[in-house]
Amino acid sequence: MKSLLRRLAGLAVVLLVASFLVYGMLYLVPGGPMAFLLGNHSGTPEQIAAIRHQYHLDDPFLVRYYHWLSGALTGNLGSSLVYKQSVASLIGARTTTTLTLVAYAAVLIVLGGVTAGTVGALRGGRTDAAISLASSVFLATPAFLVGVVLVVVFANDLGWFPVFGAGSGLGDRLYHLTLPALTLALGNGAYLARITRASVRAELGREHVETARSRGLAEGRVVRRHVLRNAAVPITTVTGLTIAGLLAGSVVVEDVFGLDGIGSLFVRAILQRDMAVVQAVVLVLVAAFVLVNLVVDLCYSFLDPRMAP
Amino acid sequence: MSLIELDGFGLAVPYEKGWRTLVEQVDLTIGQGEAVGLVGESGSGKSMTARAIIGLTPTKARTTGRIVFDGEPVTGISGRRLRELRTRRIAMVFQDPRAHINPVRSVGDFLTEAMIANLGVAPRDARLRAVRLLADVGIPDGERRLRQYPHELSGGLLQRVMIASVLAVEPDLILADEPTTALDVTAQSEVMAILEEARRARGTALLLITHDLELAAATCDRLAVMYAGRIVETQPAEALTERPRHPYAAGLLRSRPSIDEIAHRLPVIPGRPVAAFEAEPGCAFAPRCEYAQPACTRQTPAVREVDGAAVACLRVEELTW
Amino acid sequence: MSSPALPGRLRLPRLPAALRSPAQRIAVGLLVVLAAAALLAPVIAPYDPDLPDLFNALGPASPTHWLGGDAVGRDVLSRVIWGARTTLLGPLLVIVCSTAVGGTLAILAAWCGGKVDAVVSRGLDVLFAVPSIVFALVTVAVLGPGLPAVVLGLTVAYTPFVARVLRSAALRERNLPYVAAAWVQGRSAFAICARHLLPNLTPLIVAQAVSAFGFAVIDQAAVSFLGLGVQPPTADWGLMVKSGLDSAMRGQPLEALSAGLLIAVVVAAGNVLGDRLGEEGR
Numbered sequence: 001m002k003s004l005l006r007r008l009a010g011l012a013v014v015l016l017v018a019s020f021l022v023y024g025m026l027y028l029v030p031g032g033p034m035a036f037l038l039g040n041h042s043g044t045p046e047q048i049a050a051i052r053h054q055y056h057l058d059d060p061f062l063v064r065y066y067h068w069l070s071g072a073l074t075g076n077l078g079s080s081l082v083y084k085q086s087v088a089s090l091i092g093a094r095t096t097t098t099l100t101l102v103a104y105a106a107v108l109i110v111l112g113g114v115t116a117g118t119v120g121a122l123r124g125g126r127t128d129a130a131i132s133l134a135s136s137v138f139l140a141t142p143a144f145l146v147g148v149v150l151v152v153v154f155a156n157d158l159g160w161f162p163v164f165g166a167g168s169g170l171g172d173r174l175y176h177l178t179l180p181a182l183t184l185a186l187g188n189g190a191y192l193a194r195i196t197r198a199s200v201r202a203e204l205g206r207e208h209v210e211t212a213r214s215r216g217l218a219e220g221r222v223v224r225r226h227v228l229r230n231a232a233v234p235i236t237t238v239t240g241l242t243i244a245g246l247l248a249g250s251v252v253v254e255d256v257f258g259l260d261g262i263g264s265l266f267v268r269a270i271l272q273r274d275m276a277v278v279q280a281v282v283l284v285l286v287a288a289f290v291l292v293n294l295v296v297d298l299c300y301s302f303l304d305p306r307m308a309p
Numbered sequence: 310m311s312l313i314e315l316d317g318f319g320l321a322v323p324y325e326k327g328w329r330t331l332v333e334q335v336d337l338t339i340g341q342g343e344a345v346g347l348v349g350e351s352g353s354g355k356s357m358t359a360r361a362i363i364g365l366t367p368t369k370a371r372t373t374g375r376i377v378f379d380g381e382p383v384t385g386i387s388g389r390r391l392r393e394l395r396t397r398r399i400a401m402v403f404q405d406p407r408a409h410i411n412p413v414r415s416v417g418d419f420l421t422e423a424m425i426a427n428l429g430v431a432p433r434d435a436r437l438r439a440v441r442l443l444a445d446v447g448i449p450d451g452e453r454r455l456r457q458y459p460h461e462l463s464g465g466l467l468q469r470v471m472i473a474s475v476l477a478v479e480p481d482l483i484l485a486d487e488p489t490t491a492l493d494v495t496a497q498s499e500v501m502a503i504l505e506e507a508r509r510a511r512g513t514a515l516l517l518i519t520h521d522l523e524l525a526a527a528t529c530d531r532l533a534v535m536y537a538g539r540i541v542e543t544q545p546a547e548a549l550t551e552r553p554r555h556p557y558a559a560g561l562l563r564s565r566p567s568i569d570e571i572a573h574r575l576p577v578i579p580g581r582p583v584a585a586f587e588a589e590p591g592c593a594f595a596p597r598c599e600y601a602q603p604a605c606t607r608q609t610p611a612v613r614e615v616d617g618a619a620v621a622c623l624r625v626e627e628l629t630w
Numbered sequence: 631m632s633s634p635a636l637p638g639r640l641r642l643p644r645l646p647a648a649l650r651s652p653a654q655r656i657a658v659g660l661l662v663v664l665a666a667a668a669l670l671a672p673v674i675a676p677y678d679p680d681l682p683d684l685f686n687a688l689g690p691a692s693p694t695h696w697l698g699g700d701a702v703g704r705d706v707l708s709r710v711i712w713g714a715r716t717t718l719l720g721p722l723l724v725i726v727c728s729t730a731v732g733g734t735l736a737i738l739a740a741w742c743g744g745k746v747d748a749v750v751s752r753g754l755d756v757l758f759a760v761p762s763i764v765f766a767l768v769t770v771a772v773l774g775p776g777l778p779a780v781v782l783g784l785t786v787a788y789t790p791f792v793a794r795v796l797r798s799a800a801l802r803e804r805n806l807p808y809v810a811a812a813w814v815q816g817r818s819a820f821a822i823c824a825r826h827l828l829p830n831l832t833p834l835i836v837a838q839a840v841s842a843f844g845f846a847v848i849d850q851a852a853v854s855f856l857g858l859g860v861q862p863p864t865a866d867w868g869l870m871v872k873s874g875l876d877s878a879m880r881g882q883p884l885e886a887l888s889a890g891l892l893i894a895v896v897v898a899a900g901n902v903l904g905d906r907l908g909e910e911g912r
Binding site: 010013014015017018021022025028136137139140141142143144145148149151152156244245247248249251252255256266267269270271273275278282285286289290293 | 752855878893895901
C-alpha cells in the first residue's frame, strides 16, 4: 500500500515535469511563443492581442504555465488556431479510432506473440527455428513498410480490404482496421514472441521445474502451472511496455492508412504548426504511456509475490 | 530382497560430435528401509546417478546397463510408468530449496500440489495433511506457513518444507541430493536429524548423495564412494570409516579434520578430481594415487569382493592402512 | 583467468570475436557495402538522382534503369544509392551523440553516486516517459521539419536507454576491488574512469550502440515517411517508401520495395551484430 502511494507520487512528479517541458517548448521555438502560436499564419493586430490575452502572454512564465496546467487538468486544453475548435473536442472526436486500433493491435500482439514464443520454446527444432526467423524478419521491418506492403497487396491488388478510412459501426470498423492493426502488431508481436521464447526457455531450465517433474506431475501441468506461470512475470512486463508504445506507433500507421485518429491529427498539427494541438497530444500520449506503465507495475507485483507491496 | 538395483549403469551426454561419459559401470543396491550414502566430489557423477533413478536425465542422454526398482526395470519405461514411480514410490530432496521450490507459488501450493494432482486428495484434506507434515518436520505454525511464500522462509525452514513434501507421498525410497550443502551450518544438522527421524519412523529407504564422508557415515548403513563416474568402493559405513580399502577412500578419510587429534597440516590428495570423460585409460585415480603402479594405467580395475567390501583397485589385497 | 595487474585491458580484444559466425560476417559485409555505396554515391550512381525523365516515369526494371523509375521518372537505383547517405548518416549521428552523452551521464552518476546519481536517474525517468518517435516529432514541431531536428530529437530520446544500461554496468564495475586499488595508489578519479572504467565498459557500449543503430534507422525513416524529416526532393529511403506507395498502387512497386527492403536489411544486420556483441560484452 505504502509503495503504491510512493509509485503514484513518483508518477505525478514525472507527469508534472513532462507537462512543464511540453509547455516550455513553446519558448524554444525560434521567434518565441508568438511565432509559435501564430504558426504559419500572419495575424492581424486584433488576433495578436486576442492571443496574447488568451495565452496570458503578458504574465510571468510560471503563472502562464499554471493557467495552462490547471486548464489541462480540468479538460481545457486550449483551442486550435487551424481548426478554430477546442483541442479537447478535436482529440475527443478521434479517440475512438485510435483506441480501437491500439486495442485491436494489442489483442493481436498478445495472442500472436505469446503463442508463437511459447510454441517455439516448447516445441524446439524446426518449428522454433522458423518462428525465430520470422520474428527476426518482422522485428527488422519498419511498420510503415509493412503497412505499404499490406495496402498494396491486400487492399489494392487483391481487394480484400478497404484501402483507407476507419469505417462506421463496430463490425465495419474492425473490418476497416484489420490491416492497420496487423501493421501495428507485426513488429511488436515479433518482439513479444522473442521475449516470450526466451522467458519460457529460461523457465524450462529452472530447478523448480525439475522438482515439479520429479514429483510426477503431468507435463502439461508442469508447463502450465510452473513454466508458463513463472514466465508470465517478464512477459507481462514487456507486454505492458509494448502496449504503452502502441499509441506512439499508431502515429505512423494512421498516416499510412489515412485514418483520422489522434496520430494523424498530431502529424497534421506539426505540419501546420498548430501548437496548442501538438502540446495537448504530447501531454495525452505521455500521460497514457505513464499510466500503462503503472498498470504494468501493479500486475508485476501481483504476479510475483517477491515484488508484492 | 533389494528395493532398487543398479546393474552396470552408465550415462553419457552428447558433446560436439561425440559422447561424454559421466557415469560408468555403476553397481549399487539399496534394501528396504536401508540408508546408503553415495560419496564423491563434484563431477564424480553421483548426482547424475541418483537423478537417473527417477528418469531425470538430461535430454538426449544415453544410458547403458539397468536400473531395477522393486523388481521392475526403470530405464527405458514409458512416461506414464515413470510418473507413477515418481508419484508414489520414489521422491527426491534437492540441494538448494531456494531454487528448487517455485518462488511465485505459496508454500501451501507447493506442499499440496502433488497430493491433489497425483493422489486425488481433496484440497481441504491436503491442507490439513500439509499442516500435520509440517509439524512432523518441526514447523509448528503450519497454518501460517502455508500462506507464506518461499522468499519469506529461511533456507533451513524451506528445506524442511521440501522434506515434508517428500514425506507427503509416503515413498519407499528418498533420494537426497546434498540436502544440507546449501544451508547454514546450524541448520545442517537439524535438517539431517529431521530427515533421519522421519525416515526411520516410516521405514523409508534413503540414498544420500554427498561430498561429506563424515555426514554420510553418521547417517547411512552403507557407503559407496564414487570417483570419475565409477564406484570405487562399497562397504558398510562403520567398516569403511575404520578400514577403507581403496586409496581414494582412504585419502578422503585422512583429509578431514578430527576433533580428537591436533593436526598441523591436513593431508590432501594431490591433483584435482576428474570427470569420467576426462579420465585417462586404466584406473582413473591412478595419476593421483601414491600407490599407483604401471599396471594401474593399463587396465581399468574391476570391482572385487574383499572381506565384505567391494573395491575397484588392483592392489587392494596388498594395501592396508 | 583475470590478472589483477591489467584489469583495464582484459575484455577489449574480444570484440572481433563477434565476427566468428557466418550470420555476423554477412551482417558486417552488408553494412560495409551499404556504407561504401553511400560514400561513393557520386561515382557509382548511374544517373543524377534528382533528374526527372518523363520517358522513365513509373518505368519498369530495364537494362538501362535496373530498378525502373519513380513517378516523375527519376532513376530509382540512383536514388537508392544516394538515399543511403541521409538514411544512414542521421542514425549514425544519433548513436554517436546519444552514446557520448548517455555514457558520460552514466559514468558521472555511477562514480559520484548520491545526489548526482539521484538527479540523473530521476531525469532519465522523465525522458523514459516519452516514446522516442514522439520526441523526434516534438523536436520537429519546435524547430521545423528536417534532418537536424530529427537527429536532435532522437539523440535526446536514445540517451536514457544508453545511460540506464551503462549506469548499472558502471556501478558494478566501480565496486570491483581494482578500482579501490587504483584509488589507493593515488590515481585521480578522471584517470580511473578514463583508463579503467571506460575500457572495461567498451564492449557493452559498442553492443548497445550497434543494436540501437537499427532502431534509430527505423525511427528516422518513419519520421521521413511522415514527411517531417528529410524533405523532398532529397533522396531518402523513408521518403521513397512514402512516394513509392502511390507508384506501387499504379503498378510500379520497385521504388517502395527496394528502399523498404534496404531499411529492413540495415536493421536486421544491426540486430544480429548487437545481439552477438551483447553476449560478448557480458
